[in-house]
Structure formats: structure tokens, C-alpha cells
Amino acid sequence: MSNITTPKVNQGDSKHLYTVIVLGASGDLAKKKTFPALFGLYKNKYLDQNTHIIGYARTKMDQTTFEGHVSKYIKLKTEADKATLQRFLKLCSYQDGQYDQDKDFQNLEKHIVEVEKASGSTARLFYMALPPSVFIPVATSLKKNNYHSFEKDGILTRLIVEKPFGMDLESSRKLGRELGALFNEDEASYPSTHCLAVIYRIDHYLGKEMVKNLMILRFANVIFGSVWNRQSIDNVQITFKEKIGTEGRGGYFDEFGIIRDVMQNHLLQILSLVAMEPPVSLSAEDVRDEKGLSNIVNSSSSPTYQVKVLRFIPPIVKENILLGQYGKSEDGKEPGYLDDKTVPHGSKTPTYAAATLFIHNDRWSGVPFMLKCGKALDQQKTEIRIQFKDVPGHLFTGLSRNEIVIRVQPNEAVYVKMMNKEPGLGMKTIISDLDLSYSSRFNDSVIPEAYESLILDALNGDHSNFVRDDELDAAWKIFTPILKTIDHGEIDPIPYAYGSRGPKGVGEFVAKHGYTRGEQAYVWPLHSEAGQDAAGKDQRVEKKSN
Numbered sequence: 001m002s003n004i005t006t007p008k009v010n011q012g013d014s015k016h017l018y019t020v021i022v023l024g025a026s027g028d029l030a031k032k033k034t035f036p037a038l039f040g041l042y043k044n045k046y047l048d049q050n051t052h053i054i055g056y057a058r059t060k061m062d063q064t065t066f067e068g069h070v071s072k073y074i075k076l077k078t079e080a081d082k083a084t085l086q087r088f089l090k091l092c093s094y095q096d097g098q099y100d101q102d103k104d105f106q107n108l109e110k111h112i113v114e115v116e117k118a119s120g121s122t123a124r125l126f127y128m129a130l131p132p133s134v135f136i137p138v139a140t141s142l143k144k145n146n147y148h149s150f151e152k153d154g155i156l157t158r159l160i161v162e163k164p165f166g167m168d169l170e171s172s173r174k175l176g177r178e179l180g181a182l183f184n185e186d187e188a189s190y191p192s193t194h195c196l197a198v199i200y201r202i203d204h205y206l207g208k209e210m211v212k213n214l215m216i217l218r219f220a221n222v223i224f225g226s227v228w229n230r231q232s233i234d235n236v237q238i239t240f241k242e243k244i245g246t247e248g249r250g251g252y253f254d255e256f257g258i259i260r261d262v263m264q265n266h267l268l269q270i271l272s273l274v275a276m277e278p279p280v281s282l283s284a285e286d287v288r289d290e291k292g293l294s295n296i297v298n299s300s301s302s303p304t305y306q307v308k309v310l311r312f313i314p315p316i317v318k319e320n321i322l323l324g325q326y327g328k329s330e331d332g333k334e335p336g337y338l339d340d341k342t343v344p345h346g347s348k349t350p351t352y353a354a355a356t357l358f359i360h361n362d363r364w365s366g367v368p369f370m371l372k373c374g375k376a377l378d379q380q381k382t383e384i385r386i387q388f389k390d391v392p393g394h395l396f397t398g399l400s401r402n403e404i405v406i407r408v409q410p411n412e413a414v415y416v417k418m419m420n421k422e423p424g425l426g427m428k429t430i431i432s433d434l435d436l437s438y439s440s441r442f443n444d445s446v447i448p449e450a451y452e453s454l455i456l457d458a459l460n461g462d463h464s465n466f467v468r469d470d471e472l473d474a475a476w477k478i479f480t481p482i483l484k485t486i487d488h489g490e491i492d493p494i495p496y497a498y499g500s501r502g503p504k505g506v507g508e509f510v511a512k513h514g515y516t517r518g519e520q521a522y523v524w525p526l527h528s529e530a531g532q533d534a535a536g537k538d539q540r541v542e543k544k545s546n
């Protein structure tokens, strides 16, 4: 594990040994992310070496098949890793059952109790790697059959819930109410007891190294802190691109579309960390107060309201949105979105979206925040691009604007585009960069997977990087009206070819909101496909010496 982040093991709950129960264990998320993350934590000794993992789903599987499912996406680099995997698999077991049958959850309970007796575990982490349609039946069954009071039985319960948290404001509130009736939102409200199960709403982007780095970049550097406002910044872009389409998930995706899949959650969470005011402290509630909604602060006589960043963002309007849907690749080899048989004929669901949001507060008034995301594009990347205003006056010509780029993935980096004197005689300006590329600066460090980091936080009882219900409410208020318009088929997505840069008009869209391409050509060296393919190896040196 990384020497960039050095989390403490079981901080706050060190007396608890957990049993982890993965519901939906037969699924895509469980095999691709949850089990590999649990293995990563186990391998690096962030999980107690006696932590048992129980899979639960409807599919019937014997132990060998389950072990194959658990290990399919686990990357083994050394012989020692192989031996560790064998030890890890001995801690994994599987139980099949329906999601709404008490008797099946009672069987699960028997199995958990056996495991607890054998291991001495006193805490349960339930991980719901399930489609949202079964969140409530499963949470209800768990509460009825598998929940114990800490005070009475000495068993601590935590529950991780995956996105999507609803389809719109109304359904998100309904889900929140129903879940809230079963489990708690917040441990801090019940400090003395620890007796109620607590919900952790996961948005895995909050576990990404560079997203977590935003707080430090912003609030631990005077040089950034003092220019992080409308006086200096012209526009901000937050971009998510994926090379793959909806392969295998078309049916699921069509219900949601790219805005609900990526923009309303991952990109908005990044925006709130880029734009929020400094929190009072790094405590979970102080950080989430700044990102989220209003919070009544008790004063002796009258309450005061702290107003927070998402509340300053009005709903997105039709003029500030651009949608796309991918078709076949230009060579015809890759299928278009509508070629997927699980996608309804003639679907208008967007697989690409660009939207501009404004934050009407003193810091950001007038600064466009452009969120862009799409599937089946030319490259994979997530980045935050903060573009500064033009240099005033006429001392120099042909200048490009300064930009701070935070490359979330791949090839984690922070680089600042800046003007420099071209070396040699004369006073010619040249665009260059201050480049903190992790592959060269921290090349002996391993960056933890987002899910490793977040599961560890949940085990440690740290809510800071999870989504609170009022944040969710604020997020849905921004998106629900435009989503209704889209769901009614009122905006036609612009077609784009699989593997292209996206729909025509994206360049004009960002230009309309102020993004300016400089006169001088600039390519961040690791931006190239070659750089991406060699993730972890710095291509710059080769490029510069060529």
C-alpha cells in the first residue's frame, strides 16, 4: 500500500474485529472492485488477518466457483501474493438466498454467527453491491434478521450502500426515508451508544487519491489558496472520459444515462471539493457541512445558518447542456449504443453530456463550472482544469492562459501551465509547465484503489469521504429539472462515433463558457496515448530528449 497515505488501522474501533458480508456477491461490482479491494487491504495488513468475508446472492455457487469469482480480478504480482491469496480465500465463504425471504436471511445469520464464534469477530460490515431496486428489501431483511443492538449483544453494525441513490429528488428522498427508518445516517448523532447501524453511502470518486488531495492542494498552499476565486479564475472544467461503451451494462445504463451514472455524483462531488469554503476542521461533519446544504449551528439564543456550496448552484438550464449518444466506430468494428440488444429501440438516453453550472456566491459568481462526461470516447481520463484569466496589459503578446490541471486518472499529476522565457537570446515567451507527475516524483509509491481507501474508512468509522443525505438532496435539486426534460425526450442527443472525441459542438460549448485555447501549441507529455499505456513510467524524459 501507498506511502502517500498512511491510514491507521481500525482507528477508533480497534477493539472490533469485523466480518464483512457482501450482498450481491455474484455481481460485476463485487468481482471487479469489492473483492479485489478487500484482498488489497488484507494483503497490506489493513484488515485483521482473521477477517472473514461472506458472500450472499441468489445465484447458486459452490465454494470453488465462488473462489473463482472472488479472485478473477485480483492482480497477483509475486509468488508471495499467490500464497496470500490462498490464505485470503480460506477466509471467504458463500451463502445463496433470495433478497426478500426471512428464512434465507436467518440462514445467513446462522452462518455469520458460526463465523463470529470461530473468529471472535464483534462487528459486521454489510456491503450492498446490489441494484437499487433491492436496496430496501435487503435493508429490511437485514434489520429484521441480522441486526443486533451493540449494547445488548455487543455487535457493531455498519452498512455500505452503493450509488445510484435514487433517480431524482423525489425518489432519492423516498429511499433516504426508507433507509433512514432502518439505519442511521450518522454515528455522531449517537455518540454514546454505538448501538445503531450506520449507513455509509459510497461514491468511489471520493476515495481516489487525487480527489482526496484537493483539500491539501487548496488549503495547505498559500500560492493556490490566494488565487482560488473569481478575481483570478476564468472557468473550470471537470472532465470524465471512458474508452469503453456500456458493454454488457446497456440495459442497466439506459434507465439512468450518463448524467445519473457519472455527472450527478462523481463530477459534482469533485466540483464541491474544488469550490467549497475551507471547513472548520477536517472532521467528517465539518467537511460535509461545507460541501452540502445548510446546517443549523446552535447558538445560545437564535440559530444561525451556514450556507454551503451546493446550495448556491441553481438548477441547470437547457441552454447550458449538450447531450450525445455514441454510434458505431468509424471503422464499423465497435457497435453503437443502440446496437446493444438490451437497449430499448430508439432510446434517446445520453452516453455523453456537458453541462455548465454557476455558483452564485462571493467566491465564484460568474465563473462557469463545466462538467463533461462520456463513454466510448477517444481516451480514458478524469481531470480538473482550472483556467485563469488573461494577463492584463500589453507587455507581451501571444500569451496562453495559466491553467492548473489536476489529473485524477490515469497518470496522477498536478501540473501548472505557465509562460516562460524561451531559453536563448531574445525575449520570446514560451508556454511550459510546473509538473508534479506522480510516476516520477513518487515512483516507489503505490496509490491505493479508491475502494480500498473507502472500505478502510468505513471500518474505521470515518464518514468524511462518504455522501451525507443533505448533500444528496442538494445535488438532486441541481439536476432533477433538466433530467425530467431529458427523460421526456425533449433534448435529442447528438450522435458521435465510438472512439471519437465526442459530439460535434463540444469545442463551441466550452468556448461559449469562456475556455480559451492558447495561441501556442501545448501537449502535456503524459497526455499522449503512449504515456497512458505506459502508466507508471514517465514518458516525458524520452520525449524531451528525442
Ligand SMILES: NC(=O)C1=CN([C@@H]2O[C@H](COP(=O)(O)OP(=O)(O)OC[C@H]3O[C@@H](n4cnc5c(N)ncnc54)[C@H](OP(=O)(O)O)[C@@H]3O)[C@@H](O)[C@H]2O)C=CC1
Pocket (backbone or CB within 6 Å): 024, 025, 026, 027, 028, 029, 030, 032, 057, 058, 059, 060, 099, 128, 129, 130, 131, 132, 133, 134, 162, 163, 164
Ligand atoms: N459495476 C460497476 O462498475 C459499478 C457498480 N456500481 C453500483 O453497484 C451496485 C451493483 O452493481 P453491479 O455489481 O454492476 O450490478 P449487477 O447487475 O452485477 O448486480 C449485482 C447482483 O445483484 C443481483 N441482481 C441483479 N439484478 C437484480 C434484480 N433485478 N433483482 C434482484 N437482484 C438482482 C445479482 O445477483 P443474484 O442474481 O445472484 O442475486 C447480481 O449478481 C449498483 O447499485 C451499481 O450502480 C457503482 C459503481 C460501479
Ligand SMILES: O=C1O[C@H](COP(=O)(O)O)[C@@H](O)[C@H](O)[C@H]1O
Pocket (backbone or CB within 6 Å): 204, 242, 261, 262
Ligand atoms: O460509477 C461508475 O464509475 C465507473 C468509472 O469508474 P472508474 O473508477 O473506473 O473511473 C463507470 O464506468 C460506471 O459507468 C459508473 O457507474
